[in-house]
Amino acid sequence: xxxxxxxxxxxxxxxxxxxxxxxxxxxxxxxxxxxxxxxxxxxxxxxxxxxxxxxxxxxxxxxxxxxxxxxxxxxxxxxxxxxxxxxxxxxxxxxxxxxxxxxxxxxxxxxxxxxxxxxxxxxxx
Numbered sequence: 676x677x678x679x680x681x682x683x684x685x686x687x688x689x690x691x692x693x694x695x696x697x698x699x700x701x702x703x704x705x706x707x708x709x710x711x712x713x714x715x716x717x718x719x720x721x722x723x724x725x726x727x728x729x730x731x732x733x734x735x736x737x738x739x740x741x742x743x744x745x746x747x748x749x750x751x752x753x754x755x756x757x758x759x760x761x762x763x764x765x766x767x768x769x770x771x772x773x774x775x776x777x778x779x780x781x782x783x784x785x786x787x788x789x790x791x792x793x794x795x796x797x798x799x800x
Contacts, residue, residue: 676740677798678782679749680775686791687749688716694793695747706735710742718750722771727763732774740781750775 681687691714692698703712705721715721722732740746754772759765779785784798 676744676778676782677747678775678778678785679747679788680752680785681788682755683751685788687751687788688714690788690791690793691716691747691749706732706739709736709739709746709748712743713745714747714749715739716749718748718774719753719771722774723767726767726770732770733777736774736778748778 679687679691688702692701695713697713701713703709703715704717706715706725709715718736721735725732725735736748750771753768759768779797782797785796787794787796
C-alpha cells in the first residue's frame with residue numbers, strides 16, 4: 676500500500692495518475708470501491724461520510740486493504756490550523772489523522788505532495 680498525503684489542491688491525484696500511468700477509471704472515492712480500484716482518492720471525505728453514518732473508518736479501511744493490498748490511498752492533510760469548536764468536526768479530524776498514522780506505519784511508501792512535487796517520507800522512490 677502507498678499513502679499519498681498533502682494539502683488541498685496540491686496535485687495529489689494528478690501526480691498519482693501520471694506517475695503510475697493510471698486514468699480516472701482507476702480511482703475509487705469510497706471504502707467499498709477501494710477494494711477493487713488502484714487508487715482511493717479522498718480518504719478524508721470518506722471518513723467524514725462514514726462517521727456521519729455511524730460507521731467505523733478504521734474497519735472499513737482494513738477491509739479494503741485486505742481485498743486490495745496494493746492500493747494507493749490519497750488523503751488531504753486535515754490536522755493543521757485552528758482546532759474546530761464543533762465536536763463533530765474535531766472527531767472527523769482526529770479520526771482522519773489517526774487513520775493516516777496507522778496507514779503510514781503499514782505503508783510500503785508514504786509520499787507528501789506539495790505544489791505537485793513529491794517528497795518521499797518513507798520507502799523508495
